Amino acid sequence: MLNSFIIVLREGFEAFLIVAIITAYLRKTEQRWLLPAVYTAVGASIASSAALGYILRQGVNEALWEAVLGLVAVLLVASLVVHMWRTAPKLVQQVNVKLGEATKQKSRWAAFLGVFLFALLMITREGMETALLLSQVKGDYLRGALMGLGGAALLSLGWARFGHLINMKRFFQVTSIFLLLFLTQVAIYTFHEFSEAGLLPNSEALHEATEIWSPEGTYGKWFSMLIVIACSLWLLGAYVVDRFRHSNQMALSSATD
Secondary structure: OHHHHHHHHHHHHHHHHHHHHHHHHHHHOOOHHHHHHHHHHHHHHHHHHHHHHHHHHOOOOOHHHHHHHHHHHHHHHHHHHHHHHHHHHHHHHHHHHHHHHHHOOOOHHHHHHHHHHHHHHHHHHHHHHHHHHHOOOOOOOHHHHHHHHHHHHHHHHHHHHHHHHOOHHHHHHHHHHHHHHHHHHHHHHHHHHHHHOOOOOOHHHHHHHOHHHOOOOOOHHHHHHHHHHHHHHHHHHHHHHHHHHHHHHHHHHHHHO
């Protein structure tokens, strides 16, 4: 449940943030008539992501299916995390540029379609990533996912009203670390499932050796908790460093005054 909570919290907040940026741009540029295109894209994204999640959950009892799906999740989600590291600092600027290009269409229908497709692509990317990650969560994932969605909504409201108090850089850093560590567990489990499917040399021995790292294994059961502890310690250390730097800056400012 904890894994699904953090996954949906991060991905849901990213999706909410993208919607907030798009709607703020349209309101700021006096193009409110394009807002229905955004809302339609949100509905289509939710539907397509839910459909993908349902499809992915249908084959979870087959070792080969789980192995292939795990490999896809590791490669795709890891690349998206790295992409977000690179683009997050300029996310607002990039979204505004793309929206500017879409809304400059001479035809109102062309502008509507451009905004719809752009919003659909941006939001669906987060939804598809969420579906892939949740497909690798074993056990009770639904409650955690719903709690994560509610947390993402509250965090988005907090960002809208108290954005200057929320350190978004640290939030995305620590959740990215969580996802990469989680993908490490998925990679081990993927290897385990490939061996169970008999596709590796000495598959039986490899399957037995990695059994303890599976979600039901001795080490696998504790891995999720260790991920959260590691991320919490990193966040605490980052907070101490930030406070130390802030204190030094204040001291230097006082000295110069």
